[in-house]
Structures are given as C-alpha cells and as structure tokens.
Amino acid sequence: MKLSGLQVVDFSQFMPGPTLTSVLADHGARVIKVEPPAGDPTRHDPESPEDFYAACNRGKQSLCLDLKRPEGLQVALSLAARADVLVESFRPGVAERLGLGYEALRALNPRLVYCSLSAFGQTGPLRELAGHDSVVQALGGTLPRERDGTPVTGGAPVSALLGSLTGLAAVLMALLRVRDSGIGDYLDIAMHDCLLNARPYAIRHALTSNGASHRDELAMLSAYRCADGEWLCLGGREPRFCQQLLTPLGRADLIPAAQGPGGQAQQELRDFLASTFASDTRQHWLAWLEARQVSAAPVLDLPHALRHPQSEARQMLTEDAQGALHYAGALKFRNEPARPDLRSARLGEHNDVLLAELGFDEHARAALYRSGAVVGTN
Structure with a gap:
C-alpha cells in the first residue's frame, strides 16, 4: 500500500x-x-x-x-x-x-x-x-x-x-x-x-455588499415540488440550460431573467417553474429534463442516495x-x-x-x- x-x-x-x-x-x-x-x-x-x-x-x-x-x-x-x-x-x-x-x-x-x-x-x-x-x-x-x-x-x-x-x-x-x-x-x-x-468566489461580493455574504436565491439552482409530492432540483444557469428548459416550455421570454440576478427579479420565473413542475410527477419531469440535457436531479435522503445507481456504480x-x-x-x-x-x-x-x-x-x-x-x- x-x-x-x-x-x-x-x-x-x-x-x-x-x-x-x-x-x-x-x-x-x-x-x-x-x-x-x-x-x-x-x-x-x-x-x-x-x-x-x-x-x-x-x-x-x-x-x-x-x-x-x-x-x-x-x-x-x-x-x-x-x-x-x-x-x-x-x-x-x-x-x-x-x-x-x-x-x-x-x-x-x-x-x-x-x-x-x-x-x-x-x-x-x-x-x-x-x-x-x-x-x-x-x-x-x-x-x-x-x-x-x-x-x-x-x-x-x-x-x-x-x-x-x-x-x-x-x-x-x-x-x-x-x-x-x-x-x-x-x-x-x-x-x-x-x-x-x-468560497473564494463569494469573498469579493461579501466585502463589497455591506457585509452580505449570500446571493439571492437563483431560480435555475432551486428545488421544486412535483405533483406526487417529490422534489427535484435544477443545477445549471448557463445559457444553454436556460434555453433548453424555457424554450420548449414556451417561455423563451424568461431566459434573460434566468441568467440575471436572483431574488425578487426572478419571482415571475420562479413562480412559472413552480407551477410547471407541480403539474406532473418527478419521474416525468426528470425524464423530460434529461431528454433536453437540462441539469437536474431528484432530491434524495441519504439512504436513497447511497442506493442510487450512480453510487452503486462508483462502489x-x-x-x-x-x-x-x-x-x-x-x-x-x-x-x-x-x-x-x-x-x-x-x-x-x-x-x-x-x-x-x-x-x-x-x-x-x-x-x-x-x-x-x-x-x-x-
């Protein structure tokens, strides 16, 4: 060894x-x-x-x-x-x-x-x-x-x-x-x-924003409840993810907001995504998102995370x-x-x-x- x-x-x-x-x-x-x-x-x-x-x-x-x-x-x-x-x-x-x-x-x-x-x-x-x-x-x-x-x-x-x-x-x-x-x-x-x-990326922001050390919540990096009560989480706000998610849903007009600052400026986008994902099951939406190469994952507890196929493949x-x-x-x-x-x-x-x-x-x-x-x- x-x-x-x-x-x-x-x-x-x-x-x-x-x-x-x-x-x-x-x-x-x-x-x-x-x-x-x-x-x-x-x-x-x-x-x-x-x-x-x-x-x-x-x-x-x-x-x-x-x-x-x-x-x-x-x-x-x-x-x-x-x-x-x-x-x-x-x-x-x-x-x-x-x-x-x-x-x-x-x-x-x-x-x-x-x-x-x-x-x-x-x-x-x-x-x-x-x-x-x-x-x-x-x-x-x-x-x-x-x-x-x-x-x-x-x-x-x-x-x-x-x-x-x-x-x-x-x-x-x-x-x-x-x-x-x-x-x-x-x-x-x-x-x-x-x-x-x-968190080196956050230090400059924290030092120039009156002591605030956190970013406002970003809609494209948030978790949403689906129709079956299960949760999924979006994991990317790069332009391609925003386009691949919002254009098929008929809301390409929200792409600029998705790439902009979080918090109140994204409230319309957040409300739209919440109502959209609440319309069907998590399994449905994860398959839909995967087909469009949008970064997303189910929100799991630890027992399910350990038994997930990815964890098993990684031994x-x-x-x-x-x-x-x-x-x-x-x-x-x-x-x-x-x-x-x-x-x-x-x-x-x-x-x-x-x-x-x-x-x-x-x-x-x-x-x-x-x-x-x-x-x-x-």
Whole structure:
C-alpha cells in the first residue's frame, strides 16, 4: 500500500481529526489511536455510538492512556518519538500543558509532522472556544437559511469535513518536505479557516455588499415540488440550460431573467417553474429534463442516495465479512485502491502489543496498569 510504513499517532477525537487519520489508515498507514480512560466521546454517542465511532476510526489500533499521569505521558512521548505524523484536537494550549506540545516533541523527533486540528485555530480571540460544525458554520457565514432568514442546522458537517481534507492535504505535503529535507513541520488547521477558504468566489461580493455574504436565491439552482409530492432540483444557469428548459416550455421570454440576478427579479420565473413542475410527477419531469440535457436531479435522503445507481456504480459501499455495509471512501486509485480494514478496535485493545513494541516488559506493563497510566485489562 502507498502509505505502508507510515506511523501515525492520533490523539484527536470526534470527527475532523479521526476522519483525516482514517483516510491514512485506508491507504496503508499504521494509525495508533490514543484514547483517554473513558474512550473517545463518540463511543458513547447517544444516537448511534457504534456507527459514529466506527465510521471515523476503522482500521486503527487503540491504546488507552491517562495522559495526566507521568507514566502515561512517558508512554505517549515514546510513541511520538517513533511517529511520522501526530494529529491532535485538544483545545489550544492543552497539549503544551500535558507535555505533548510541538516544541517538546520536535526535540525528540525532528522529522515529526505535527497537525493541530481545531474549530478556530491556535490564535485569535476564539482560539479557546469549544465548537462543533454548527457553531463554526454559524460564525463562517454558511449556515443554511429558510427563505424568511431562519437558520437551519443539522445538515452535513461541512466545516468538519473540510478541516479533515485540508488537514490531510497539509500532512501529505509536509511529508514530502520531510522526504527532501529531513525536517518536519507544525500544521495549524482551523475548521473556520477551511470554511472561509471554500468560497473564494463569494469573498469579493461579501466585502463589497455591506457585509452580505449570500446571493439571492437563483431560480435555475432551486428545488421544486412535483405533483406526487417529490422534489427535484435544477443545477445549471448557463445559457444553454436556460434555453433548453424555457424554450420548449414556451417561455423563451424568461431566459434573460434566468441568467440575471436572483431574488425578487426572478419571482415571475420562479413562480412559472413552480407551477410547471407541480403539474406532473418527478419521474416525468426528470425524464423530460434529461431528454433536453437540462441539469437536474431528484432530491434524495441519504439512504436513497447511497442506493442510487450512480453510487452503486462508483462502489461507494463495501461489505464486511458479516455482510454489513460500510462507506468505502471517495478516493479512487486505478493502480492501488484503498483496502480499508473495516473493523474498529475495542478501547485499549492493543495496549499490550504497543507497550511491548515500546520496550515495556510484562512487569513494566503490569506496573502501568496498577498506576492507572494505562487503562484496560492486562
């Protein structure tokens, strides 16, 4: 595998950091997840603990340490001294207080790529603000809104995933630098930064429009309810899409409006499209739109999206030995595809194996368990 031989120590929790390291694991890296005595909080998620933890932590080894105990810290330092990559998601300053900050670890391991992944980064007035995706989206100007302006939460964790993928790219770039120079790096990845960076096209508009950071709703990029109660969404406002939709419907006069500014200026167009699509079923309209090469798609929930022929053709699901389905991953390599280990480890499952590799014999391991520095069954 392309990342075989790469050793990653993962102190991160919840979604962003673990998602980053799970991609590395899918492609051959050895990822050691260091968990606190109670485990990653996602092990205890009230809605779906097994699903949440397993989705972000498959294929990793679990070591359960109490980092506040000196003996636990020494084990962590021994791991970091041998690692290629370290990922952490502590609040800013916590790693330093524990004795696991970048400067301390760089002295042990100059080649270490150290990635701090947090909501708002290591600097700025919000550096210590705890926050998950909804808070970051709210501050980042991307929380969806109803037409009346009411914010909507509960959608895809966009900032968390952008943080994961940006962090992944940064880690891989830093590893290339290590290959050439022998010197690691410190990566300060903020979900909030990643969210702002994801919309470069909107920044100039936002800075020149009295602070407004959103465009008015565009009729050719909107969703419409059909006669059977199902929804479809239009997906293009280029001239050809406008012509191919409106000319056959006898409303070529609306093409200029379709290509113009959104909001109230497109109200007549929006009303026309709403009444048109409400006149027949979604299946009818999708076939009609496809025949005219107009960009459109059904609005699906996640179960139907996963079972859609496009998702099946892209092999977005994979099956384990027990027949359970798992997300396969989005990275498609022709010559060396991912070979994910779909199993997630029990808390502290690999304590003894990892401690033995670090040079702790049976008596030393027993002492670590007795002290509470290592948690689990010995």
